[in-house]
Amino acid sequence: MSLPAKHAHCAAVAGEQPALPGFHLAPFRRPPPIARRLAQTISRWRLLWPLAAAVWLLAACTTLPEGVVPVSDFRLERYLGKWYEIARLDHSFERGLSDVTAHYRLQPDGSVEVLNRGYNAARQCWQQAAGRAVFIAEPSRGSLKVSFFGPFYGAYHIAALDQQDYRWALVVGPSRDYLWILSREPHLPDEVREALLRQARELNFAVDRLIWVTHRASGD
Numbered sequence: 001m002s003l004p005a006k007h008a009h010c011a012a013v014a015g016e017q018p019a020l021p022g023f024h025l026a027p028f029r030r031p032p033p034i035a036r037r038l039a040q041t042i043s044r045w046r047l048l049w050p051l052a053a054a055v056w057l058l059a060a061c062t063t064l065p066e067g068v069v070p071v072s073d074f075r076l077e078r079y080l081g082k083w084y085e086i087a088r089l090d091h092s093f094e095r096g097l098s099d100v101t102a103h104y105r106l107q108p109d110g111s112v113e114v115l116n117r118g119y120n121a122a123r124q125c126w127q128q129a130a131g132r133a134v135f136i137a138e139p140s141r142g143s144l145k146v147s148f149f150g151p152f153y154g155a156y157h158i159a160a161l162d163q164q165d166y167r168w169a170l171v172v173g174p175s176r177d178y179l180w181i182l183s184r185e186p187h188l189p190d191e192v193r194e195a196l197l198r199q200a201r202e203l204n205f206a207v208d209r210l211i212w213v214t215h216r217a218s219g220d
Contacts, residue, residue: 062136062145062155063174067203071142071161076112078166080104085118086188087181087210096120097127098214102182104133114146154178160199162192170196172205179205186215 064070085100094100097118105113114131131148133156135141142158155178160170168188171180181188181196188196200207 061174062153064143064155064157065172065174065176065203068157068159068172070157070159071163072140073163074140074142074158074161075166076106076139079169080106080112081184083169083182083184084186084215085180085213086183086193087179087212089177089179089206089209090211091178093129094118096122099216100213107132110134112144114148159203160196168192168196170200172203176203176205179207179210181210 081104083102083104085102088094088100094116097120100116100118103113103115103117105115107113112133114133115128116131117126117128119125120127129148131146133144133146136143136145136155142161144156145153146156147153155172155174157172158169159172162168167184169182171182172178179200181193197207197210
């Protein structure tokens with residue numbers, strides 16, 4: 001997903017401006033009150049606009065794709081632990097990785113530690129990323145937001161879940177560009193896989209573009 005820049009810089013210039021070579025400044029005249037108020041308003045909006053845009057972008061990253069309903073009666077304590085990534089839609093931050101797993105662990109403050117790990121065959125090494133997840137609304141609803149970049153969060157909506165045994169899950173992001181199939185085991189039974197693909201297809205996700213993740217490297 002597209003995130004706002006990590007640091008935003010803005011500068012306000014006050015006082016007299018130095019004369020450019022070959023130019024002379026006219027005598028300073030204080031503008032009338034109405035003109036001063038208008039200039040102050042424009043200046044404030046120019047400074048606030050980047051912040052407003054950043055807030056809008058962050059909110060957009062936790063939105064719910066139209067038609068997707070997160071699971072209800074969600075139990076976080078049963079969802080914790082290790083999950084294998086069975087399939088995903090392509091995106092830059094997992095590109096080229098196999099043997100991808102996710103570990104979820106409850107923290108004292110009620111948030112969830114997220115540890116994603118995968119094997120990069122091109123570099124012949126394991127890569128991992130640590131993040132933090134919190135609920136967007138009530139904890140009985142499978143809708144969270146995850147941060148790997150400080151204050152910037154991305155949506156994590158559980159659209160389907162084995163609510164009897166918590167053995168598999170269908171997870172979507174803030175748009176239909178993000179889709180994951182997760183399982184407690186490295187392989188998913190065919191009937192479960194077909195059922196999840198059917199549900200994702202009905203939700204208008206491009207299931208024909210899914211990347212099926214292999215789980216065969218050592219060291220996991």
